Amino acid sequence: MFIRADISGLPLGRRLAQDLYAFDGHLLVAKGIVLQESHLQQLRQRGYEYVYIQEEDEVNENSLNQGIDYLIDKQLPKVFSISVESMRHMMARVSSGHMIKAVEVEECIDLVYDHVLRTYNVFKYLQNLRNKDEYTLQHSVSVGILSIKIGQSLGLDTDKLRNLGIAGLLHDIGKSMISPDIINKPGPLDENEFKEIQKHPVYGYRIVNGIKLQDYDIAQAVLQHHEHQDGNGYPLGVQGDKINDFARIIAVADVFDALTSDRAYRPRMPLLQAVDIIIKSSCGQLDPLASRRLLSYVLDITTGEKVILSTGEEATVMLKNEVEPARPLVRIGDNFLDLKTNRDVFIKDFAR
Ligand SMILES: [Fe+2]
Ligand SMILES: [Fe+2]
Numbered sequence: 001m002f003i004r005a006d007i008s009g010l011p012l013g014r015r016l017a018q019d020l021y022a023f024d025g026h027l028l029v030a031k032g033i034v035l036q037e038s039h040l041q042q043l044r045q046r047g048y049e050y051v052y053i054q055e056e057d058e059v060n061e062n063s064l065n066q067g068i069d070y071l072i073d074k075q076l077p078k079v080f081s082i083s084v085e086s087m088r089h090m091m092a093r094v095s096s097g098h099m100i101k102a103v104e105v106e107e108c109i110d111l112v113y114d115h116v117l118r119t120y121n122v123f124k125y126l127q128n129l130r131n132k133d134e135y136t137l138q139h140s141v142s143v144g145i146l147s148i149k150i151g152q153s154l155g156l157d158t159d160k161l162r163n164l165g166i167a168g169l170l171h172d173i174g175k176s177m178i179s180p181d182i183i184n185k186p187g188p189l190d191e192n193e194f195k196e197i198q199k200h201p202v203y204g205y206r207i208v209n210g211i212k213l214q215d216y217d218i219a220q221a222v223l224q225h226h227e228h229q230d231g232n233g234y235p236l237g238v239q240g241d242k243i244n245d246f247a248r249i250i251a252v253a254d255v256f257d258a259l260t261s262d263r264a265y266r267p268r269m270p271l272l273q274a275v276d277i278i279i280k281s282s283c284g285q286l287d288p289l290a291s292r293r294l295l296s297y298v299l300d301i302t303t304g305e306k307v308i309l310s311t312g313e314e315a316t317v318m319l320k321n322e323v324e325p326a327r328p329l330v331r332i333g334d335n336f337l338d339l340k341t342n343r344d345v346f347i348k349d350f351a352r
Contacts, residue, residue: 112145271348
Protein backbone atom coordinates (compact mmCIF):
# COMPACT_ATOMS: atom_id res chain seq x y z
CA MET A 1 0.00 0.00 0.00
CA PHE A 2 1.00 3.59 -0.54
CA ILE A 3 -0.30 6.87 0.77
CA ARG A 4 -0.35 10.35 -0.67
CA ALA A 5 1.38 12.84 1.63
CA ASP A 6 1.74 16.62 1.51
CA ILE A 7 5.39 17.62 1.40
CA SER A 8 4.75 20.40 3.91
CA GLY A 9 3.69 18.05 6.69
CA LEU A 10 5.74 14.98 5.75
CA PRO A 11 7.87 13.52 8.55
CA LEU A 12 11.41 12.51 7.56
CA GLY A 13 12.38 8.87 7.21
CA ARG A 14 9.43 7.72 5.08
CA ARG A 15 10.14 5.68 1.98
CA LEU A 16 9.25 7.16 -1.42
CA ALA A 17 6.87 5.07 -3.54
CA GLN A 18 7.53 6.60 -6.97
CA ASP A 19 10.38 7.96 -9.11
CA LEU A 20 10.33 11.77 -9.19
CA TYR A 21 11.75 13.73 -12.12
CA ALA A 22 12.96 17.27 -12.73
CA PHE A 23 11.55 19.42 -15.51
CA ASP A 24 14.38 18.44 -17.91
CA GLY A 25 13.66 14.76 -17.35
CA HIS A 26 16.50 13.73 -15.09
CA LEU A 27 15.69 11.62 -12.10
CA LEU A 28 15.50 13.72 -8.95
CA VAL A 29 14.71 11.18 -6.28
CA ALA A 30 14.37 7.46 -6.91
CA LYS A 31 11.59 5.23 -5.71
CA GLY A 32 12.50 3.42 -2.51
CA ILE A 33 14.68 6.22 -1.11
CA VAL A 34 14.21 7.10 2.54
CA LEU A 35 13.29 10.79 2.43
CA GLN A 36 15.58 13.27 4.16
CA GLU A 37 15.26 17.03 4.55
CA SER A 38 17.55 17.60 1.53
CA HIS A 39 15.17 15.59 -0.69
CA LEU A 40 12.13 17.48 0.54
CA GLN A 41 13.91 20.79 0.00
CA GLN A 42 14.75 19.78 -3.58
CA LEU A 43 11.18 18.73 -4.27
CA ARG A 44 9.72 21.89 -2.74
CA GLN A 45 12.01 24.02 -4.92
CA ARG A 46 10.70 22.23 -7.99
CA GLY A 47 7.08 22.82 -7.12
CA TYR A 48 6.13 19.37 -5.84
CA GLU A 49 3.29 19.68 -3.34
CA TYR A 50 2.79 16.02 -2.51
CA VAL A 51 4.42 12.64 -3.05
CA TYR A 52 3.47 9.02 -2.64
CA ILE A 53 5.12 7.19 0.21
CA GLN A 54 4.93 3.62 1.36
CA GLU A 55 3.01 2.70 4.45
CA GLU A 56 5.55 1.89 7.10
CA ASP A 57 4.61 -1.75 7.57
CA GLU A 58 4.67 -2.45 3.83
CA VAL A 59 8.26 -1.55 3.02
CA ASN A 60 9.88 -4.66 1.62
CA GLU A 61 12.06 -5.79 -1.25
CA ASN A 62 9.09 -6.90 -3.24
CA SER A 63 7.32 -3.59 -3.30
CA LEU A 64 10.52 -1.77 -4.19
CA ASN A 65 10.85 -3.87 -7.32
CA GLN A 66 7.35 -3.19 -8.59
CA GLY A 67 6.46 -0.44 -11.05
CA ILE A 68 4.11 2.49 -10.73
CA ASP A 69 1.22 0.02 -10.71
CA TYR A 70 1.72 -0.73 -7.09
CA LEU A 71 0.61 2.80 -6.24
CA ILE A 72 -2.77 1.18 -5.82
CA ASP A 73 -4.31 -1.21 -3.38
CA LYS A 74 -3.34 -4.75 -4.40
CA GLN A 75 -6.45 -6.14 -2.73
CA LEU A 76 -8.81 -4.23 -4.99
CA PRO A 77 -9.10 -6.80 -7.84
CA LYS A 78 -9.98 -9.50 -5.33
CA VAL A 79 -12.59 -7.49 -3.43
CA PHE A 80 -13.98 -6.12 -6.70
CA SER A 81 -14.64 -9.61 -8.04
CA ILE A 82 -16.16 -10.80 -4.74
CA SER A 83 -18.48 -7.78 -4.83
CA VAL A 84 -19.46 -8.60 -8.40
CA GLU A 85 -20.29 -12.16 -7.29
CA SER A 86 -22.32 -10.80 -4.42
CA MET A 87 -24.25 -8.52 -6.83
CA ARG A 88 -24.87 -11.52 -9.09
CA HIS A 89 -26.35 -13.40 -6.17
CA MET A 90 -28.55 -10.48 -5.12
CA MET A 91 -29.83 -9.75 -8.63
CA ALA A 92 -30.58 -13.43 -9.21
CA ARG A 93 -32.60 -13.56 -5.99
CA VAL A 94 -34.59 -10.48 -6.93
CA SER A 95 -35.33 -11.75 -10.44
CA SER A 96 -36.60 -15.03 -9.02
CA GLY A 97 -39.04 -13.14 -6.80
CA HIS A 98 -37.09 -13.25 -3.51
CA MET A 99 -36.12 -10.45 -1.19
CA ILE A 100 -32.56 -9.50 -0.37
CA LYS A 101 -31.46 -8.65 3.13
CA ALA A 102 -29.92 -5.39 4.34
CA VAL A 103 -26.96 -7.33 5.73
CA GLU A 104 -26.12 -8.75 2.27
CA VAL A 105 -25.99 -5.28 0.76
CA GLU A 106 -23.99 -3.89 3.67
CA GLU A 107 -21.48 -6.72 3.46
CA CYS A 108 -21.09 -6.08 -0.24
CA ILE A 109 -20.18 -2.40 0.22
CA ASP A 110 -17.99 -3.15 3.26
CA LEU A 111 -15.89 -5.47 1.12
CA VAL A 112 -14.68 -2.62 -1.07
CA TYR A 113 -15.24 0.43 1.13
CA ASP A 114 -11.85 0.77 2.89
CA HIS A 115 -9.90 -0.20 -0.21
CA VAL A 116 -11.71 2.42 -2.25
CA LEU A 117 -11.12 5.19 0.28
CA ARG A 118 -7.40 4.40 0.34
CA THR A 119 -6.87 4.06 -3.41
CA TYR A 120 -5.85 7.28 -5.03
CA ASN A 121 -7.18 7.00 -8.60
CA VAL A 122 -9.47 4.01 -8.44
CA PHE A 123 -10.87 4.80 -11.89
CA LYS A 124 -7.64 3.74 -13.61
CA TYR A 125 -7.87 0.48 -11.78
CA LEU A 126 -11.49 -0.13 -12.67
CA GLN A 127 -10.54 0.15 -16.33
CA ASN A 128 -8.42 -2.98 -15.97
CA LEU A 129 -10.87 -4.95 -13.87
CA ARG A 130 -13.94 -4.80 -16.07
CA ASN A 131 -14.84 -6.73 -19.17
CA LYS A 132 -17.77 -6.43 -21.53
CA ASP A 133 -19.43 -9.71 -20.58
CA GLU A 134 -20.98 -8.81 -17.27
CA TYR A 135 -21.81 -5.19 -17.78
CA THR A 136 -24.71 -4.73 -15.34
CA LEU A 137 -22.96 -6.44 -12.42
CA GLN A 138 -19.62 -4.74 -12.92
CA HIS A 139 -21.33 -1.43 -13.64
CA SER A 140 -23.24 -1.63 -10.33
CA VAL A 141 -20.06 -2.17 -8.30
CA SER A 142 -18.16 0.47 -10.31
CA VAL A 143 -20.89 3.08 -9.82
CA GLY A 144 -20.86 2.32 -6.08
CA ILE A 145 -17.09 2.83 -6.03
CA LEU A 146 -17.02 6.00 -8.15
CA SER A 147 -19.90 7.48 -6.12
CA ILE A 148 -17.92 6.93 -2.92
CA LYS A 149 -14.94 8.73 -4.49
CA ILE A 150 -17.09 11.71 -5.57
CA GLY A 151 -18.69 11.80 -2.11
CA GLN A 152 -15.25 11.60 -0.48
CA SER A 153 -14.07 14.64 -2.44
CA LEU A 154 -17.28 16.48 -1.46
CA GLY A 155 -16.41 15.86 2.20
CA LEU A 156 -19.32 13.55 3.14
CA ASP A 157 -18.99 11.85 6.51
CA THR A 158 -18.38 8.10 6.83
CA ASP A 159 -22.01 7.09 7.40
CA LYS A 160 -23.19 9.10 4.41
CA LEU A 161 -20.36 7.77 2.23
CA ARG A 162 -21.16 4.19 3.03
CA ASN A 163 -24.88 4.73 2.34
CA LEU A 164 -23.99 6.53 -0.88
CA GLY A 165 -21.94 3.48 -1.87
CA ILE A 166 -24.91 1.21 -1.11
CA ALA A 167 -27.18 3.43 -3.23
CA GLY A 168 -24.62 3.24 -6.06
CA LEU A 169 -24.46 -0.55 -5.81
CA LEU A 170 -28.25 -0.81 -5.93
CA HIS A 171 -29.00 1.95 -8.44
CA ASP A 172 -29.82 -0.51 -11.26
CA ILE A 173 -31.19 -3.34 -9.08
CA GLY A 174 -34.58 -2.71 -10.75
CA LYS A 175 -33.10 -4.09 -13.99
CA SER A 176 -33.33 -7.56 -12.45
CA MET A 177 -37.11 -7.28 -12.93
CA ILE A 178 -36.72 -6.67 -16.68
CA SER A 179 -36.26 -9.40 -19.28
CA PRO A 180 -32.57 -10.22 -19.91
CA ASP A 181 -33.37 -10.14 -23.65
CA ILE A 182 -33.98 -6.40 -23.35
CA ILE A 183 -31.17 -5.73 -20.86
CA ASN A 184 -28.55 -7.56 -22.93
CA LYS A 185 -29.82 -6.63 -26.38
CA PRO A 186 -26.70 -5.94 -28.47
CA GLY A 187 -28.13 -2.95 -30.31
CA PRO A 188 -30.62 -0.08 -30.16
CA LEU A 189 -33.91 -0.67 -28.30
CA ASP A 190 -37.32 -0.20 -29.94
CA GLU A 191 -39.87 2.15 -28.37
CA ASN A 192 -41.57 -0.47 -26.21
CA GLU A 193 -38.28 -1.92 -24.99
CA PHE A 194 -37.09 1.57 -24.13
CA LYS A 195 -40.28 2.23 -22.13
CA GLU A 196 -39.75 -1.02 -20.26
CA ILE A 197 -36.12 -0.15 -19.44
CA GLN A 198 -37.25 3.23 -18.14
CA LYS A 199 -39.26 1.47 -15.44
CA HIS A 200 -36.12 0.21 -13.68
CA PRO A 201 -35.81 3.15 -11.22
CA VAL A 202 -39.37 2.55 -9.99
CA TYR A 203 -38.82 -1.20 -9.75
CA GLY A 204 -35.57 -0.50 -7.91
CA TYR A 205 -37.29 1.89 -5.50
CA ARG A 206 -39.82 -0.80 -4.57
CA ILE A 207 -37.10 -3.41 -4.08
CA VAL A 208 -34.95 -1.12 -1.93
CA ASN A 209 -37.93 -0.07 0.19
CA GLY A 210 -38.47 -3.73 0.97
CA ILE A 211 -34.88 -4.19 2.15
CA LYS A 212 -35.34 -1.92 5.19
CA LEU A 213 -32.05 -0.09 4.92
CA GLN A 214 -31.52 2.60 7.53
CA ASP A 215 -31.14 5.59 5.23
CA TYR A 216 -34.23 6.74 3.29
CA ASP A 217 -31.92 8.55 0.84
CA ILE A 218 -30.85 5.19 -0.62
CA ALA A 219 -34.32 4.38 -1.99
CA GLN A 220 -34.76 7.99 -3.18
CA ALA A 221 -31.42 7.87 -4.97
CA VAL A 222 -32.35 4.63 -6.73
CA LEU A 223 -35.66 6.19 -7.81
CA GLN A 224 -34.10 9.43 -9.05
CA HIS A 225 -30.77 8.44 -10.61
CA HIS A 226 -32.07 9.16 -14.15
CA GLU A 227 -33.54 12.56 -13.29
CA HIS A 228 -31.94 15.58 -15.01
CA GLN A 229 -31.16 18.99 -13.56
CA ASP A 230 -33.43 20.62 -16.17
CA GLY A 231 -36.37 18.32 -15.41
CA ASN A 232 -36.08 16.29 -18.62
CA GLY A 233 -35.15 13.04 -16.90
CA TYR A 234 -37.36 10.17 -15.72
CA PRO A 235 -39.41 8.78 -14.00
CA LEU A 236 -40.71 11.90 -12.18
CA GLY A 237 -39.19 14.81 -14.11
CA VAL A 238 -38.03 16.56 -10.89
CA GLN A 239 -35.51 19.40 -11.27
CA GLY A 240 -32.32 20.84 -9.78
CA ASP A 241 -32.25 21.02 -5.98
CA LYS A 242 -35.38 18.87 -5.75
CA ILE A 243 -33.31 15.90 -6.91
CA ASN A 244 -31.92 13.85 -4.03
CA ASP A 245 -28.25 14.60 -3.21
CA PHE A 246 -27.18 10.95 -3.54
CA ALA A 247 -29.04 10.66 -6.87
CA ARG A 248 -27.12 13.63 -8.29
CA ILE A 249 -23.78 12.05 -7.42
CA ILE A 250 -24.80 8.61 -8.66
CA ALA A 251 -26.05 10.07 -11.96
CA VAL A 252 -22.55 11.44 -12.69
CA ALA A 253 -20.84 8.15 -11.78
CA ASP A 254 -23.46 6.25 -13.81
CA VAL A 255 -23.02 8.22 -17.05
CA PHE A 256 -19.22 8.24 -16.76
CA ASP A 257 -18.99 4.52 -16.04
CA ALA A 258 -21.37 3.65 -18.89
CA LEU A 259 -19.31 5.71 -21.35
CA THR A 260 -15.98 4.24 -20.28
CA SER A 261 -17.14 0.59 -20.20
CA ASP A 262 -16.77 -1.90 -23.03
CA ARG A 263 -20.17 -3.07 -24.22
CA ALA A 264 -21.18 -5.96 -26.45
CA TYR A 265 -22.02 -3.51 -29.24
CA ARG A 266 -19.30 -0.87 -28.83
CA PRO A 267 -15.84 -0.47 -27.29
CA ARG A 268 -15.38 1.86 -24.35
CA MET A 269 -14.93 5.54 -25.10
CA PRO A 270 -11.45 7.08 -24.63
CA LEU A 271 -11.19 8.89 -21.31
CA LEU A 272 -11.03 12.40 -22.72
CA GLN A 273 -14.02 11.94 -24.97
CA ALA A 274 -16.01 10.76 -21.95
CA VAL A 275 -14.73 13.81 -20.06
CA ASP A 276 -16.06 16.05 -22.86
CA ILE A 277 -19.49 14.45 -22.61
CA ILE A 278 -19.58 14.89 -18.83
CA ILE A 279 -18.62 18.57 -19.24
CA LYS A 280 -21.40 19.10 -21.82
CA SER A 281 -23.90 17.13 -19.71
CA SER A 282 -23.18 19.27 -16.67
CA CYS A 283 -25.15 22.05 -18.38
CA GLY A 284 -28.70 20.76 -17.95
CA GLN A 285 -28.44 17.06 -17.23
CA LEU A 286 -25.84 16.37 -14.52
CA ASP A 287 -25.11 18.22 -11.30
CA PRO A 288 -22.22 20.64 -12.10
CA LEU A 289 -20.44 20.31 -8.74
CA ALA A 290 -20.52 16.50 -8.67
CA SER A 291 -19.37 16.49 -12.32
CA ARG A 292 -16.47 18.79 -11.54
CA ARG A 293 -15.41 16.63 -8.61
CA LEU A 294 -15.41 13.51 -10.75
CA LEU A 295 -13.42 15.20 -13.52
CA SER A 296 -10.78 16.67 -11.26
CA TYR A 297 -10.48 13.21 -9.75
CA VAL A 298 -10.12 11.17 -12.94
CA LEU A 299 -7.93 13.80 -14.60
CA ASP A 300 -5.50 14.24 -11.76
CA ILE A 301 -2.66 12.82 -13.77
CA THR A 302 0.45 12.58 -11.63
CA THR A 303 4.10 13.08 -12.45
CA GLY A 304 5.84 9.84 -13.42
CA GLU A 305 2.60 8.28 -14.64
CA LYS A 306 2.63 6.26 -17.87
CA VAL A 307 -0.02 7.18 -20.43
CA ILE A 308 -0.96 6.20 -23.98
CA LEU A 309 -1.17 9.06 -26.46
CA SER A 310 -3.60 9.39 -29.39
CA THR A 311 -0.60 8.59 -31.61
CA GLY A 312 -0.43 5.14 -29.96
CA GLU A 313 2.90 5.95 -28.26
CA GLU A 314 3.49 5.35 -24.55
CA ALA A 315 4.67 8.46 -22.70
CA THR A 316 5.64 9.44 -19.17
CA VAL A 317 4.08 12.50 -17.53
CA MET A 318 6.92 14.88 -16.60
CA LEU A 319 5.13 18.02 -15.46
CA LYS A 320 1.51 18.50 -14.46
CA ASN A 321 -0.64 21.15 -16.08
CA GLU A 322 -2.72 22.74 -13.33
CA VAL A 323 -5.04 24.62 -15.72
CA GLU A 324 -5.70 21.73 -18.10
CA PRO A 325 -4.92 18.53 -16.16
CA ALA A 326 -5.31 16.36 -19.27
CA ARG A 327 -2.57 18.28 -21.10
CA PRO A 328 0.71 17.85 -19.17
CA LEU A 329 4.28 17.86 -20.46
CA VAL A 330 5.20 14.29 -21.39
CA ARG A 331 8.32 12.40 -22.42
CA ILE A 332 8.32 9.86 -25.26
CA GLY A 333 11.65 8.03 -25.20
CA ASP A 334 14.21 10.86 -25.30
CA ASN A 335 11.80 13.48 -26.65
CA PHE A 336 9.56 15.87 -24.75
CA LEU A 337 6.14 16.90 -25.91
CA ASP A 338 4.06 19.65 -24.34
CA LEU A 339 0.41 18.69 -24.81
CA LYS A 340 -0.58 22.23 -23.84
CA THR A 341 0.79 23.52 -27.15
CA ASN A 342 0.56 20.36 -29.28
CA ARG A 343 -3.22 20.35 -29.40
CA ASP A 344 -3.53 17.65 -32.05
CA VAL A 345 -2.13 15.00 -29.68
CA PHE A 346 -4.06 13.97 -26.56
CA ILE A 347 -3.90 11.35 -23.81
CA LYS A 348 -6.07 8.48 -24.89
CA ASP A 349 -5.66 6.28 -21.85
CA PHE A 350 -3.52 5.30 -18.90
CA ALA A 351 -0.91 2.64 -19.66
CA ARG A 352 -1.93 -0.75 -18.32
FE1 LIG B 1 -30.11 3.16 -14.30
FE1 LIG C 1 -26.62 2.53 -14.30
